[in-house]
Amino acid sequence: MKRNNTGRKYPGLLIAIEGLNASGKSTQVHLLYEWLSGMHCRVFYSQWNTSEIVNEVYRRGKKTKMLTPTTFSLIQATDFSDRYDRQILPMLKGGFIVLCDQYVFTSYAMDRIRGCDDTWIRGLYQFAMPADLVFYLNLPIHLTMQRLHDARIEPSYFDAGMDLKLSQDLFESYRLFQGRMHNEYLAMAKKYDFQLIDATLKIPEQQQIIRKMLQTTIDLKEFKEGKH
């Protein structure tokens, strides 16, 4: 059944793509963006942790490696709030399809792992609109590790969750931390109606699945330029 404007708070549509590092989120969001623009839909792309205002302090905070879970969580929430109020929300009000490369679910997972109270986290983000569609690029941990290895990339201190002291070895800590993130995402999948995408499939195949899912659940005509 296609969803239409009924029941949505704003004329726009919020689509979130979640997934572990190296799961291919950015690629899929990019392809989706190209496809929607190609069809002359009003579409806007929003990336995690890119707010100019707090980027500097965020980098500094990360650098000092002295952040407690609450502060870490609040810095992330500040960044998100700035981006939400000044980009996402106006675009939703303006009738755009907003593609979010990671949304509140990333914080839900991360903050929980770092030990923040669940109710507190949910309250913190209560200003953020529920997503209309959430895709989770589902990749087994050993493949995440494999891709990291193949790309010869060293994970960053925080991507590896080194602050959690899971292991002194960067790669082992990364594996453990990403494993926990994966579990958190899967635990949220049912509650928030995540569409699980098999991220071991070829890139175009995943994209086809995502597009089809979008076409069958959303009436895209509503978002064509000139309409609305």
Place this chain on the structure above:
Amino acid sequence: MKRNNTGRKYPGLLIAIEGLNASGKSTQVHLLYEWLSGMHCRVFYSQWNTSEIVNEVYRRGKKTKMLTPTTFSLIQATDFSDRYDRQILPMLKGGFIVLCDQYVFTSYAMDRIRGCDDTWIRGLYQFAMPADLVFYLNLPIHLTMQRLHDARIEPSYFDAGMDLKLSQDLFESYRLFQGRMHNEYLAMAKKYDFQLIDATLKIPEQQQIIRKMLQTTIDLKEFKEGKH
């Protein structure tokens, strides 16, 4: 009746001093600090908005003048959380008297005036321990204005609440904004058991009242160096 350790979550004691700009908070906190140190009490001083980590981003955010109420509130909460986790809480656990030159009540008032949801604000700060004693330096608005004028100080953009568009005139905006803050504080006074100090009295007189109140409600012996 003197309060003792019973019922307190940590061995330390949290004293908050609130008040409008130019009400004399810093002076009173300073004098209180001197007096308590002079009696060899373990005492620690914590000032609003001084966390090193987020200071930079806060300044930048203020500078751009593009902060929405939620983001403004979150930046402040981040700063507070950093200071709370790394200074206030350890000191409370260590049995210190922590003197806070402004505490969560400043945010409660400010965020509400800027339009944040009350329940959301309270939830945001739920990690912060309730204060054991709160003093409010009660100064009528016209005297706040007078002191500002006498000191030949121009209020800052945010101290004047210029982002609220109450008035295009800096001083008029300041008067209106501080007036709203004053009302918010007074509205909280009963709920949070504020001790109202008449800030029109001479500095030493106010200090005497504060010290007396402290002596009659708290068993200061508990905080003497060497004890505990």
